Amino acid sequence: DAHKETLGFQTEVKQLLNLMIHSLYSNKEIFLRELVSNAADAADKLRFEALSDDALYEEDGELNIRVAFDKDAGTVTISDNGIGMNREEVVDNIGTIARSGTRKFFDSLTGDQTKDSQLIGQFGVGFYSAFIVADKVTLRTRRAGLGAEYGVQWESAGEGEFTIETIEKAERGTEIILHLRDGEDEFLNGWRLRNIISKYSDHINLPILMAKEPVPNEDGEIDEADQGDETVNKATALWTLAKNDISDDEYKEFYKQIAHDFQDPMTWSHNKVEGNLEYTSLLYIPSKAPFDLWDRDRMHGIKLYVKRVFIMEDSDQLMPRYLRFIRGVIDTNDLPLNVSREILQSSKTIDTIRAASVKKVLSELNKMAKNEPEQYAEFWKEFGQVIKEGPGEDFANKEALAKLLRFASTETGSQEQTVSLEDYVSRMKDKQDKIYYITAESFAAAKNSPHLEVFRKKGIEVLLLSDRVDEWLTQSLTEFDGKHMQSVAKGDLDLGELEDEEEKKAHEEIDKNFEDLVERVKKTLDEKVKDVRITHRLTDSPACLVADHYDMSANLERMLKAAGQ
Numbered sequence: 001d002a003h004k005e006t007l008g009f010q011t012e013v014k015q016l017l018n019l020m021i022h023s024l025y026s027n028k029e030i031f032l033r034e035l036v037s038n039a040a041d042a043a044d045k046l047r048f049e050a051l052s053d054d055a056l057y058e059e060d061g062e063l064n065i066r067v068a069f070d071k072d073a074g075t076v077t078i079s080d081n082g083i084g085m086n087r088e089e090v091v092d093n094i095g096t097i098a099r100s101g102t103r104k105f106f107d108s109l110t111g112d113q114t115k116d117s118q119l120i121g122q123f124g125v126g127f128y129s130a131f132i133v134a135d136k137v138t139l140r141t142r143r144a145g146l147g148a149e150y151g152v153q154w155e156s157a158g159e160g161e162f163t164i165e166t167i168e169k170a171e172r173g174t175e176i177i178l179h180l181r182d183g184e185d186e187f188l189n190g191w192r193l194r195n196i197i198s199k200y201s202d203h204i205n206l207p208i209l210m211a212k213e214p215v216p217n218e219d220g221e222i223d224e225a226d227q228g229d230e231t232v233n234k235a236t237a238l239w240t241l242a243k244n245d246i247s248d249d250e251y252k253e254f255y256k257q258i259a260h261d262f263q264d265p266m267t268w269s270h271n272k273v274e275g276n277l278e279y280t281s282l283l284y285i286p287s288k289a290p291f292d293l294w295d296r297d298r299m300h301g302i303k304l305y306v307k308r309v310f311i312m313e314d315s316d317q318l319m320p321r322y323l324r325f326i327r328g329v330i331d332t333n334d335l336p337l338n339v340s341r342e343i344l345q346s347s348k349t350i351d352t353i354r355a356a357s358v359k360k361v362l363s364e365l366n367k368m369a370k371n372e373p374e375q376y377a378e379f380w381k382e383f384g385q386v387i388k389e390g391p392g393e394d395f396a397n398k399e400a401l402a403k404l405l406r407f408a409s410t411e412t413g414s415q416e417q418t419v420s421l422e423d424y425v426s427r428m429k430d431k432q433d434k435i436y437y438i439t440a441e442s443f444a445a446a447k448n449s450p451h452l453e454v455f456r457k458k459g460i461e462v463l464l465l466s467d468r469v470d471e472w473l474t475q476s477l478t479e480f481d482g483k484h485m486q487s488v489a490k491g492d493l494d495l496g497e498l499e500d501e502e503e504k505k506a507h508e509e510i511d512k513n514f515e516d517l518v519e520r521v522k523k524t525l526d527e528k529v530k531d532v533r534i535t536h537r538l539t540d541s542p543a544c545l546v547a548d549h550y551d552m553s554a555n556l557e558r559m560l561k562a563a564g565q
């Protein structure tokens, strides 16, 4: 019983397919990179599962990818002997977009093709890119370890439905047959395919095989040595090469291969570390935040290799959460090949590599901030909010992190976050010993807050904080460069040395004259407030609400209420 079913794509898949075919057409050859990258992932997954169950190799441990074409049939076929899929996995992985950020992605589409194709790139096109060049795709697969009778065939014309049935498949792994659309014959050509492979997939860690295409001799014969398959990519792990032997384009293509990203990275850092610990890291900063940046269960991150064998892809063991946008690989010789997830969790080696990698990333960012401020401004726009989680999470690197922060400020008056704490300190007034800031629910609310009046009058700069994360940031970052961070909306505003003797006297006078009024207001408001005080912070507004020094700020209170607490 082949149990053939016809199922409908999730609505989002239909939408995505349509959009993709139209907006990515000018870059259609990337379908091969996407399918090859999936095949390479499948090999990685098999290697990892086989660490604890050698039988999964089924006596065929030579993992590879094969690319073939058939001129008469009009097909291109990509096959691998990786992990494969069972029926349920095919339905789950190929018929739906189970990714977080999907909603946000569709909401942000504009209908403008150029803009949308950028967004699709950020979202990641993956398997469905096959439909850019094919009007029918047949996927045949069998999961490692299952019998030949558990093969699965999936087929679709990319128009809303797919069929799925059980087949016999002797070889483990996945085979994807693209039935090319009319006019896509250019891909029925060995040189064209080889060319795309070396452009995009030269440095995946696995041989890509194609049939040799020998030229017959004068007698029309073909030498035996010229028959069979050949490896058409370099198949060396890029990170093992010397920096000088790697071109920028190679770094960029490798990034796209491993990061499931469509765009060039912003920058990267490639380090070979020797000494007590031996490891290589190749870490990338993407140029755009991915759609799932805010998702806690997102899967991509750093790929860990041991002696060039893939072990796992991990999102929080090799980088802290506030650096979850970093992509790349770490390869070490100092762990056993049969390392398990549990061992990794308590491994000193991993801890040391992680700590060093974090330091590396932060120092690269600080370098960028100094030497390439424009690029850093771009970086801050994309990832600033995540970096602001840092001081609360990573005590050891608080100082390096504080230097990376950028804020809006009364000095610039602009919503753009461009002012560093170092900038602020360099502009501090003569007797000023604190860094003043205000948190509010929006930039406008911060900028127009009555709390700022006295600071305006005295020409003292105040940082304007209005990101959600700023409340948490200011709880963990309480000083910088020996200067206390002071909310202007909290407690008794003591301007200390900034107030001169005459002002103090005048204030005392006023306080005395209004004692009666204060008493009356206190009685009227009664339980509604903790205290009523005369203030000298206002110049235009008659009154304002103030939080006690050790109380939550009004803004934090509002956020907690909104969150139902």
Ligand code: ADP
Binding pocket: 034, 038, 039, 041, 042, 080, 082, 083, 084, 085, 093, 094, 124, 125, 126, 127, 128, 174, 260
């Ligand atoms: P991504 O690679 O970013 O996860 P894709 O759309 O490229 O997204 O692939 C979707 C999923 O389909 C993969 O995560 C994987 O589970 C499955 N898949 C695709 N190709 C293969 C393959 N050759 N072998 C095994 N599984 C595959």
Ligand code: MG
Binding pocket: 034, 037, 038, 126, 127, 260
């Ligand atoms: Mg993919």
